[in-house]
Amino acid sequence: AQTVTQSQPEMSVQEAETVTLSCTYDTSESDYYLFWYKQPPSRQMILVIRQEAYKQQNATENRFSVNFQKAAKSFSLKISDSQLGDAAMYFCAYRSAPYGSSNTGKLIFGQGTTLQVKP
Amino acid sequence: NAGVTQTPKFQVLKTGQSMTLQCAQDMNHEYMSWYRQDPGMGLRLIHYSVGAGITDQGEVPNGYNVSRSTTEDFPLRLLSAAPSQTSVYFCASSGRAYEQYFGPGTRLTVT
Secondary structure, eight states, X not given: OOEEEOOOSEEEEETTSOEEEOOEEEOSOSSEEEEEEEEOTTOOXXXXXXXXXXXXXXXXXXXXXXXXXXXXXXXXXXXXXXOGGGOEEEEEEEEEOSSGGGOSOOOEEOOOEEEEEXX | OOOEEEEOSEEEEOTTOOEEEEEEESSOOXXXXXXXXXXXXXXXXXXXXXXXXXXXXXXSOTTEEEOOSSSSBOOEEESSOOGGGOEEEEEEEEOSXXXXXXXXXXXXXXX
16 A cells, blocks of 8 residues: 655745755555645645656746655655745645556545745 | 535534535546545545446545445535544545545534
8 A cells, every 4th residue: 555654744934945845655556646735724725736757857836846756755845935825734645647447536645744934 | 617516614513413525526527535634644535436336445434425426426424423523524536637626625523
């Protein structure tokens, strides 16, 4: 069974600075997707960024980028130029590749990291 | 386009009561799931469905029932509520592509 671990329950960053959130996972599958979701106080789950395991290039979305290390099973999120609106809980999540019997749409989540942004 | 809708947003139950959390999506997605979110534990999968008439258990299924009679709807039933079921519940749906769409969540308190 796959597992996802976020070892940082809380992080803080100064506004305009850079912060990195850590995530490790365990799987025996070779093809899968990894995600970072943001959950602000409104509770809404917002997709921040995704990474397909077969892609070697790290995904980037504006100020958000990942460091995907497949051999190490590591998937960290870097937030550059942090803004007050980035304050939220962040979840790392895993999904099996969408084909065959593993195509169930299930996500496996880490425990979450609460990010505080200081003005 | 409403996406994924959940009702109610808040609910308080007494121990032993039953209720149904409603979930609907209008994106013609095959895959739907129910998660519960508890502090320090992330979101854990309760039940999921890969299409109408097909459901299966997730990580924490005890105390919950589901059915999927249509593609659009995936209700979650609590047959006899217990304080351990106090949580925030999310319904989600996805198509064959990667992205999972979440409903706004239901905060349930069982006293």
